[in-house]
Amino acid sequence: MKQVILFAICMPLTALASEDEKLLSLEGGYQYVRDDETSGHGADVSANLLFGVNQHWWLGGGLHAGATISESFFIGSANLSAAYTFDVLKYVPYARIDLGGTFVSKTNSLRPTAALTFGLDKLSQRSRSFGFFATVRGGPSSHVTAIAGARLFWRWGFF
Numbered sequence: 001m002k003q004v005i006l007f008a009i010c011m012p013l014t015a016l017a018s019e020d021e022k023l024l025s026l027e028g029g030y031q032y033v034r035d036d037e038t039s040g041h042g043a044d045v046s047a048n049l050l051f052g053v054n055q056h057w058w059l060g061g062g063l064h065a066g067a068t069i070s071e072s073f074f075i076g077s078a079n080l081s082a083a084y085t086f087d088v089l090k091y092v093p094y095a096r097i098d099l100g101g102t103f104v105s106k107t108n109s110l111r112p113t114a115a116l117t118f119g120l121d122k123l124s125q126r127s128r129s130f131g132f133f134a135t136v137r138g139g140p141s142s143h144v145t146a147i148a149g150a151r152l153f154w155r156w157g158f159f
Contacts, residue, residue: 021052022157023060027133029149031066033075035104035142040068044147048096050083052157058083062098066145073106075145077113077137092121092131102139113139119151128154 024047031044048062059082066075079100086093098115114137121131135147 021155023050023052023058023153023155024048025050025062025151025153027149027151029133029147031068031075031145031147033066033068033143033145035107035144040071040073042066042068044149048081050081056085058085058096061100064102066147071106073104075102075104077102079113079115090123092123094119094121098137102137102143102145104143111139111141111143113137113143121151121153127156128152 027044027046027048029044030041032041033039044064044066046062046064048060050058050060052058061078061080064075064077064079067073068075077100079098081096081098083094083096086095096115096117096119098113098117100113100115101110102113103110115135117133117135119131119133121129123129130150130152132150133148135145137145137147
């Protein structure tokens with residue numbers, strides 16, 4: 001009988017537990033876009049889902065969307081990501097590399113892109129926290145996007 005009670009108590013905990021940690025981040029910020037045909041600035045939002053490989057490495061992907069104010073066009077991209085956290089203390093500096101494609105509505109073009117992000121997160125709790133980031137995104141054409149902003153993230157599966 002004691003084993004049944006112990007199993008019933010521990011069952012919800014094992015449902016939340018996982019071999020690898022997962023992280024969902026929501027980022028928002030200011031972007032500046034420049035290429036041969038257009039330039040502009042405006043709002044940027046993105047979401048990334050990353051899976052922990054070990055204490056420092058994360059793999060996953062994300063979606064990014066931006067709209068410019070000055071020239072009124074939309075930018076959207078999808079990417080695969082690899083992130084490295086340099087240290088996991090109260091403050092967590094990290095770097096992320098994204099490879100994917102970007103769609104620009106003004107030129108109606110789809111372009112391959114790569115992005116490099118640096119950020120600093122403050123762990124307020126183990127399961128959720130916040131931070132700041134800066135991203136530079138570009139590709140083989142002269143399309144360049146610079147983004148700076150804040151991010152919130154949620155972690156689970158770290159038991």
